[in-house]
Amino acid sequence: MTEATAYDRAYGAWQQDPLAWWEAAAEGIDWTKRWDTVFDPSLGAYGQWFAGGELNTCFNCVDRHVNAGRGDQAALIWDSPMTGQLVTHTYKDLQTRTAKMAGALAALGVGRGDRVILYMPMVPEAAIGMLACARLGAIHSVVFGGFAAAELATRIADAKPKVIVSASCGLEPGRVVKYKPLLDAAIAMSPHKPDACLILQRPQEQAAMTPGRDHDLLEAEAAAAPHDCVPVKATDPLYILYTSGTTGRPKGVVRDNGGHAVALWNSMKMLYGVEAGDTYWAASDVGWVVGHSYIVYAPLLRGCTSIMYEGKPVGTPDAGAFWRVCAQHKVKILFTAPTAMRAIKQQDPDAKLLGQYDLSNLQALYLAGERCDPPTAVWAQEILDKPVVDHWWQTETGWAITSGFRDFGLFPFLPGSGGRPCPGYDLHALDDDGHVLPRGTSGNLSVRLPLPPGCGPTLWENDDGYRTAYLSDFPGWYRTGDAGMVDENGDVWVMGRTDDIINVAGHRLSTGSMEEVLASHRDVAECAVFGAKDELKGQTPIGLVVLKSSVNRPEAEVSAELVALIRERIGPVASFRDARVVPRLPKTRSGKILRAVIRRIADGETVPVPPTIEDPATLEEVRVVLQR
Ligand code: COA
Ligand code: AMP
Numbered sequence: 001m002t003e004a005t006a007y008d009r010a011y012g013a014w015q016q017d018p019l020a021w022w023e024a025a026a027e028g029i030d031w032t033k034r035w036d037t038v039f040d041p042s043l044g045a046y047g048q049w050f051a052g053g054e055l056n057t058c059f060n061c062v063d064r065h066v067n068a069g070r071g072d073q074a075a076l077i078w079d080s081p082m083t084g085q086l087v088t089h090t091y092k093d094l095q096t097r098t099a100k101m102a103g104a105l106a107a108l109g110v111g112r113g114d115r116v117i118l119y120m121p122m123v124p125e126a127a128i129g130m131l132a133c134a135r136l137g138a139i140h141s142v143v144f145g146g147f148a149a150a151e152l153a154t155r156i157a158d159a160k161p162k163v164i165v166s167a168s169c170g171l172e173p174g175r176v177v178k179y180k181p182l183l184d185a186a187i188a189m190s191p192h193k194p195d196a197c198l199i200l201q202r203p204q205e206q207a208a209m210t211p212g213r214d215h216d217l218l219e220a221e222a223a224a225a226p227h228d229c230v231p232v233k234a235t236d237p238l239y240i241l242y243t244s245g246t247t248g249r250p251k252g253v254v255r256d257n258g259g260h261a262v263a264l265w266n267s268m269k270m271l272y273g274v275e276a277g278d279t280y281w282a283a284s285d286v287g288w289v290v291g292h293s294y295i296v297y298a299p300l301l302r303g304c305t306s307i308m309y310e311g312k313p314v315g316t317p318d319a320g321a322f323w324r325v326c327a328q329h330k331v332k333i334l335f336t337a338p339t340a341m342r343a344i345k346q347q348d349p350d351a352k353l354l355g356q357y358d359l360s361n362l363q364a365l366y367l368a369g370e371r372c373d374p375p376t377a378v379w380a381q382e383i384l385d386k387p388v389v390d391h392w393w394q395t396e397t398g399w400a401i402t403s404g405f406r407d408f409g410l411f412p413f414l415p416g417s418g419g420r421p422c423p424g425y426d427l428h429a430l431d432d433d434g435h436v437l438p439r440g441t442s443g444n445l446s447v448r449l450p451l452p453p454g455c456g457p458t459l460w461e462n463d464d465g466y467r468t469a470y471l472s473d474f475p476g477w478y479r480t481g482d483a484g485m486v487d488e489n490g491d492v493w494v495m496g497r498t499d500d501i502i503n504v505a506g507h508r509l510s511t512g513s514m515e516e517v518l519a520s521h522r523d524v525a526e527c528a529v530f531g532a533k534d535e536l537k538g539q540t541p542i543g544l545v546v547l548k549s550s551v552n553r554p555e556a557e558v559s560a561e562l563v564a565l566i567r568e569r570i571g572p573v574a575s576f577r578d579a580r581v582v583p584r585l586p587k588t589r590s591g592k593i594l595r596a597v598i599r600r601i602a603d604g605e606t607v608p609v610p611p612t613i614e615d616p617a618t619l620e621e622v623r624v625v626l627q628r
Contacts, residue, residue, distance in 0.1 A: 006408035007420065010270075014423035021423065022049070022453055025266040026258075029301075030064050031055045032231040035258070039450060043235065045466045046478075049259035049453040053234035057257050058135035060265075061300035062098055063229060065091045065276075070303055073277065078124045079325055080310035081317065082171040083204070089124060094131070094300075096226070101125075101132035103224030104217075108163050108196045112137030112230055115240070117161040117194070118286075119143045119152055119183055121170035122310040125200050125217060126286045127296045129165045130239070134257075137232040141240040141252070144287025145170045145177065146507070146573030151250070152186035155242050158252055158460065160192045165217065167200040168207035173315050180207035234258020240460045241289055243395040244501055244510035251469065252460030253395050255292075260398060263424070263454025264298035267399045271391070271422070272333045272366065273406025276303030279329050279361075283309055283322065283336040288507070289395040290369060294335055298399075307331065313340040320353025327357035334362060337369035337506030338390075341380050342536050351383035362386055364406060368393055369506030370538045371494055374415035381413060392418035392494045394480065395508065396470070398454045401425050401447065401480070402492040417491045418484075424452030427492065429485050434474035442485040444498060446477040500595075502531030502539045504575050511541060511595075514576060517569045518543050523551045523558055528585055528593045532602040542602060543579040544622065555581045582625050586618040602626045 004012070014021040019038040026035070036052025043051060062075070071092035078087045089097065110116055116133050118140055120126035126142070133140035141159045143152050156164070164187070170177040180199065187193055198217040199207055209216070238257045242250040268274050282294035286308075299306035307329055313322055313336070322344065326334055348354075364387040365380055372390045381388040387410050391403035403419040404410045411419060421427040428436045429443035437443045449471070451457075455478075459466045473479050481501065484494040500512040511529040518527040525548045531539035543562060551558070562579035570576070586594045589612060600607045601623050609616045 007405055007411070010405075010408055011421070011423050015426075018424070022262065026050060026262045028265040029055060029060055029258075029261045035234060041450070044457045045463050046449045046451070046457070046471065048235045048256065048457055050234035050262070053258050054231045055234060055258060055261065056135065056137070056229035056231050057238055057261055057297070058098060058102075058131045059229040060261050061131060061134070061297060062091060062095050065303045066095050068303075070276065071095070073303075074305040075300060076124055076127055076306055076308055077329055078308045078310070079329070080122070081321060082173075082310045087124060094128070097128050097221065098131045098135055099226035099228070100221045100224045101128050102135040102227035104198065104220040105132055105138065105163060106136060106227050107220070107224055108198075108215075110136055110138050110162050112232060113236070114138045115141060115159045115161040117141050117143060117156060117159060117164045119145065119164065119166040119179060120200075120286065121145050121167055121177075121179070122285060122308055123167065123200065123202075124308065125165075125167070127308060130286070130292075130296055131300075134238055135227060135229050137230040137236065139237045139239060141242065142287055142292065143242065144285060144573065145179065146287070146571050148567065148569055148571035149182045149185035150189060150569045151571055152182065153189035154250060155252075156186055156190040156194070157192050158242070158250075159240055161194050162196075164194045164197045166197060168202050169205035171204060171310065173312060176204050178205055178207075184210070232257055235457075237460075239292065241292060241395055243289075244508050244513065251465070252462070253456040254458050254460050255398055255454075256457055259453030259455070259457075260297070261301055263399050263452060264293055265301040267454075268298050268302040268304065270407045271400060271403050271405055272335075273363070274302065274304055274333055277305070278332045279305040279307065280333050281307035281309070281325065281329070281331045281335065283313070283334065283340060284369075284506075288369075289393075289398060290335070293398055305329070312343075314343045314347050318353060319344045319348035320356060323354050323357040323359060326359055326362050330361040332361055332363050333366060335366040335368070338367050338372040338376050339370065339505040339537055341367070341372075341376050342538075345376060345379050346536060354383055359384070359386075364389055364410075366391060368400070370503035371418070371496070372415070373538075377415040388413065390416075390418050392482075392492065396456045397451070398456065401427060402494075411491070414491055416493065418494050420490050420492060421486075422452075427486060430474055430477065434477065437485075439486055439488050442483060442495065444474070445480045445482045445484045445492075445494065446474055447480065449476055449478060451478050502541060504531070504534075504539055504541065504573075505537040507573050509541070509570075509574055513570065514541055514543065514566055514574065517566050518545055518562055518579070521558075521562055521565060523547050523553070524562075525549075526585060528595050528598060530595050530599040530602065532599060537575060540578070541574065541576050542626075543576065544582045544585060544598065544625070545579060546583070546585060547581055580625050580628070583621050584615070584618045586622055587614050588612040589614045598622055
């Protein structure tokens with residue numbers, strides 16, 4: 001028998017007494033009132049953590065570090081090659097600005113439980129705004145800047161924010177993205193209107209303000225009285241983060257205060273091996289869960305220095321940008337999406353630019369957001385000569401389901417695997433009837449309830465929607481929506497989604513919502529959108545449309561309109577650039593479009609004719625169009 005590893009011992013300790021395990025982790029957080037019950041199974045969709053406890057997340061991220069003498073340590077370094085600026089906020093600075101921003105929000109009527117939407121580029125005010133909401137016990141909802149006005153409007157309608165915090169613009173290479181007109185359009189579209197907007201005027205673009213509703217964010221912050229931290233229940237929502245679901249309507253994943261603080265604080269050491277004072281960089285965007293958890297909350301909960309980067313892996317100015325940031329700020333752990341590595345690899349395959357920088361502080365590269373293809377993982381490991389850890393998680397979980405663990409000693413490098421289950425997750429592959437499959441067999445990756453602290457306990461004002469989406473297929477389990485297996489050694493291999501979600505450049509999108517948009521075009525009779533393999537972005541969406549018989553226009557004209565329509569309704573982040581007309585779509589005899597088959601044809605696979613197909617000739621028709 002092989003000797004138990006540190007990981008085996010930790011996982012075993014959690015299995016033996018999960019409540020005691022999490023109770024010990026909860027000691028890392030400052031509570032204003034300790035919990036009554038570590039886990040109360042009677043609350044919410046499947047139970048809630050630390051019921052009866054009270055705390056303030058902003059206090060735990062900011063004030064307590066100042067109180068402990070870390071006030072002069074860098075808390076947030078904003079490195080913006082887009083503007084050429086570098087701004088450091090110490091913990092003391094963050095406390096001052098967060099308290100004032102909270103005061104500004106409070107002056108606009110925001111209090112505990114109220115919602116605030118943030119539609120922001122990667123600027124410090126985004127993090128400060130999030131923390132200011134947490135300080136007040138208000139619930140923030142950050143909307144990624146690459147979404148269009150219509151997507152923002154659906155989030156405004158669902159979250160019903162009292163105030164929206166935004167900026168005059170975001171900066172993308174070669175273009176200034178004017179946020180304010182998008183915000184105005186979204187508010188016009190939404191049945192719910194905010195009472196007020198706080199707008200950060202950036203020097204690159206002056207936004208026109210709506211008198212009575214819009215206020216200059218920096219002026220409001222300067223004029224405000226600092227606001228103290230408001231204790232909230234551990235089970236109160238900290239934020240709502242909308243993510244793509246299987247229908248056009250986005251899902252508002254809720255995160256609580258107590259479980260979130262415990263899980264994220266714990267993850268910094270257990271997964272990444274960092275402590276207070278270390279510099280940690282998640283090269284993501286605050287609009288995504290990775291940005292919420294690992295640009296803002298987790299590093300600050302642990303007292304680390306977090307980097308916020310307004311730039312790209314390539315082109316700002318070159319493919320050495322990530323190495324420059326790591327060297328300049330002595331980054332210990334870099335966390336990014338495989339797409340970023342592929343972009344760097346494409347432009348600098350021999351990593352010549354890496355040689356210009358001293359990466360002696362960097363200890364490991366962590367990847368997530370999409371499955372990392374083995375060649376990219378191997379390349380990154382070779383050029384960096386540091387451990388590369390692929391770890392698997394979702395917006396819903398808020399932190400990794402599977403990972404490698406620097407605190408326990410990393411597992412041997414296994415490109416393509418997402419590591420092993422984190423203590424807290426009892427993960428198995430289930431067959432379609434919900435039976436646990438033997439190790440080594442692929443199925444529906446599912447977690448036995450309860451989910452650990454930090455995972456979304458419900459959807460915003462929609463417990464039933466949560467149950468239907470995640471819990472009802474396999475009673476007693478949370479269905480992740482990913483397919484894969486746990487092998488004989490316990491390593492987990494995540495192979496892809498079992499639903500219509502695709503990951504484009506690490507950005508989660510629903511092909512169903514793109515189909516809804518295409519179907520709304522006057523010339524389209526029916527359509528199918530699927531994610532085809534892409535060298536850089538992992539997947540990109542392709543739309544196949546059947547036109548109404550009355551349509552007699554050039555294909556190029558209709559395609560251009562469809563591409564523009566997705567950009568207008570969903571946003572540039574959809575990366576939808578390819579709409580093609582087909583005479584018919586392959587379908588089953590019962591009328592279901594064979595999307596998986598179409599995707600495999602697009603990926604160049606030889607696909608056997610499915611026995612359920614209505615007309616095999618449609619496969620050839622689609623193949624001809626896709627090979628054009
Ligand atoms: N605001 C407005 N527009 C945005 C945006 C934002 N915050 N983020 C992206 N966009 C736009 C881009 O400008 C681009 O617009 P375009 O069609 O006019 O060129 C479009 O959305 C698609 O963006 P993206 O898919 O990111 O492609 P890209 O070609 O601009 O960049 C990479 C490619 C690989 C450099 C980029 O995707 C990247 O850095 N990926 C890292 C992934 C990541 O951080 N994932 C987060 C989850 S961990
Ligand atoms: P998001 O909610 O945007 O974080 O996207 C979550 C989805 O991205 C997961 O359900 C997976 O399909 C995919 N994903 C994220 N990280 C990984 C990973 N390390 N390996 C495989 N798939 C991943």
